Amino acid sequence: MTGDMAQIFGEFIGTLLLILLGDGVCAAVNLNKSKAQGSGWIVITFGWAMAVAMAAYISGFMGPAHLNPALTIAMAIEGSLSWHLVLPFIIAQMLGAIVGAVLVWIAYLPHWAETKDQGAILGSFATGPAVRNSPSNLATEAIGTFVLVLGILSFSQHEFAGGVNVLAVGFLILSIGLSLGGPTGYAINPARDLGPRIAHEILPIANKGTSDWTYSWIPVVGPIIGGIIAVLVYNVMV
Template sequence: MTQALGEFIGTFILVLLGDGVVAGVSLNKSKAQGAGWIAIAIGWGLAVTLGVYTSAYLGPAHLNPAVTIGFAAIGKFPWSSVIPFIIAQMAGAFLGAVVVWLQYYPHWAETKDQAAILGTFATGPAIRKPWANFLSEFVGTFVLVFALLAFTRGKWTAGLNPIGVGLLITAIGFSLGGTTGYAINPARDLGPRLAHAVLPIANKGDSDWGYSWIPIVGPILGGIVGAVCFTLLP
């Protein structure tokens, strides 16, 4: 339960700060409006760093079902804890999105772009090609999980590991994220997408459930394959 609490807290912080930077960049009359992709990629890297820092003293700080399942697939995490971790991650992501909605409450009514509003909560493709979008999420999460496992082999100072993870997320965002918005985390996408669906957000449109399977299945499979490939190394 303590470790699951850590997953809830860390994912809450991750989504609050990550979706928060997207809201700041995207919503009308925000002082950060128009700051662009550089602000989003760096903001998400910092969000993950701080999510890990705020939860790592309670548990492994996966904050991502794809990481949890990938680690379980190679025996580095017990399968009995997978479902509790995913529930905690989803709950934290949902609550983080709710707080973003409250934080930017007056700005939704000032924003008429429904795609921009949805993009504050959930990811979407720059060009809608399901196989290519799936591949983007698969590759991004492959890199994430493979690199996280490589970090466990290195001689990191314990206090610096979250910074390394944040730099990894930033690098993925800059290099691979322009195609789909790099969910690379099913909870990060599905939890806020659910919040978008149920909250009375001014000017919101459809939650794009037809796309929603891609940032779930792509990251999970990419995480599993990334973990398995890492085990093939000497």
């Protein structure tokens, strides 16, 4: 597979793996009778950091491995990505996120019935605020994504040994999660939240409650705003 189709498929498979491993660590920590239950925020942040790095390593030979609509939009504005690929990339990312969440559901299939906490179940798929305050939650998601996109753009100004730049992005995700993830669970990626939230809505998950659609726009709009601002700041820097 070559050309645009390879890049688009890379976004699909990469985002699938991102959600499989990222939501997988959330399920491991949240669900009853999981061997990792209760292991906490440090495990989740490390798990997500490694999920980003591993997904990018596996899919990155096919394309840019954005795995994130906010990053895709930012890179198109910055000029690194042709605009004709933006919509196909975002569709592929969303589909990959949904499929990845379905695979998490299958991997932990007996554990949903063992878990009565509906918040823990939804938290294994999508993010949610620790304190529900829409302006503040939106700002948190924008700030986190600003750091992500500015970091990725700035890394292009450095010389890395082959493949080390991907690991650096993983550490960037770890830093964002540890420092800025507490208020909202740091979606910093519209596909990471919306795709699994759709899966939560449609799957026959035992003991599930609402998919919290009233919050769902924040982890979509906030990251896009943060990514755009990051490009504007980066353009001033360079």
